[in-house]
Every structure is written in C-alpha cells, then in structure tokens.
Amino acid sequence: MKYTTTLCSLFLFFSILKSNAQSNVDFGIKGGLNLTFFKIQEAQFGDNIETEAGFYGGIFADIEIDETVSLQPELLYIQLNDFRFINAPIYAKFHLSDKLSFMAGPSLNYFFDFFTNKFKVRGDIATAYNITESIDIHMKFVMGFNEVAPNGLFFGAGYTF
Numbered sequence: 001m002k003y004t005t006t007l008c009s010l011f012l013f014f015s016i017l018k019s020n021a022q023s024n025v026d027f028g029i030k031g032g033l034n035l036t037f038f039k040i041q042e043a044q045f046g047d048n049i050e051t052e053a054g055f056y057g058g059i060f061a062d063i064e065i066d067e068t069v070s071l072q073p074e075l076l077y078i079q080l081n082d083f084r085f086i087n088a089p090i091y092a093k094f095h096l097s098d099k100l101s102f103m104a105g106p107s108l109n110y111f112f113d114f115f116t117n118k119f120k121v122r123g124d125i126a127t128a129y130n131i132t133e134s135i136d137i138h139m140k141f142v143m144g145f146n147e148v149a150p151n152g153l154f155f156g157a158g159y160t161f
Helices: 002-020
Strands: 025-042 046-064 069-080 083-095 100-111 119-130 135-144 151-160
Touching: 025 069, 046 083, 046 151, 083 119, 083 135
Parallel strands: none
Antiparallel strands: 025 046, 025 151, 046 069, 069 083, 083 100, 100 119, 119 135, 135 151
16 A cells, blocks of 8 residues: 555656646656676685566656757666665666667665665666657666676666656
8 A cells, every 4th residue: 555655646746747847858657677786706616696686666857958868867766685775877868769769877876784885876878668658668787886886787667757
C-alpha cells in the first residue's frame, strides 16, 4: 500500500508540474533491473568479478535545449539485497532519430551503508529507444572511477507524462 500511495503521489505531482511547465520540459518515471559488478581479490588467482542483481526506480526530467539535444537529470533509488544507494545522473541527451537517443554524463551517488566515504562521482553512458511517444526502454552502464566504486549495468523502461 505504501508503494502504491507513493507512485500515485508522484504521478499526481508530475502531472501538475507538466501542466504548469513550458512545453519543452517533460517529466517521467523509470525502473528496472540492475546488475552491479564488484571486483574482489581471490587468494592466489587474482581478481574475481562478483555480480549482484537488484532493482532501481525513480524520476527524471527531460529539458529540451534544441531539436537534437536535451538535458536529462534523474534521481534513482537502487537496491541490491542489503546494499542501497541513490544515483543522480545528469545526462547530455543526443537524439539520434525520433526513436533512438544516446546519453552521457556524470553520476552523483550517495551510498547508505556500504562505504566509509558515502558520496562518489561516477560516469554514465546510456541509450534509450522510444516504443511510443510516452514509453521507452533503456540501458545504461555506470563506471566507477576507483576500485571501491562498483560498475553497474541497468535494463529498464520509462514512462513520460
């Protein structure tokens, strides 16, 4: 019930924002599967990559700059078992066609309970394919800049209001 109430509240909030915003700003929600890759040391065999699967969900805005470029900030909650964090990428979004987009930019991250240094900056690259004007499927890769910042692969769908 808590999640249903939260989703309904977000839907109402973004619908109100959309009705008051200029026509060059769109708002939406997104979510999906997250695969995170941790690099650990094995005794005598070198590095071993461990993968954890989880989910993500959140909100975004798509701010049109011109016909082929927009700015897309996002705020995502990510959970992998007991590992939770907030991911806030700020994308430069390039519209390659009416259906296909490429995005790249920095990703600001706050880790709730995994690292001593809870704030990390990572880099994101992503692509999105619009199935309809309102629904897209997307994939993104998040790269940590040091060994303790895990890399991640995201597969999901989004809905634009």
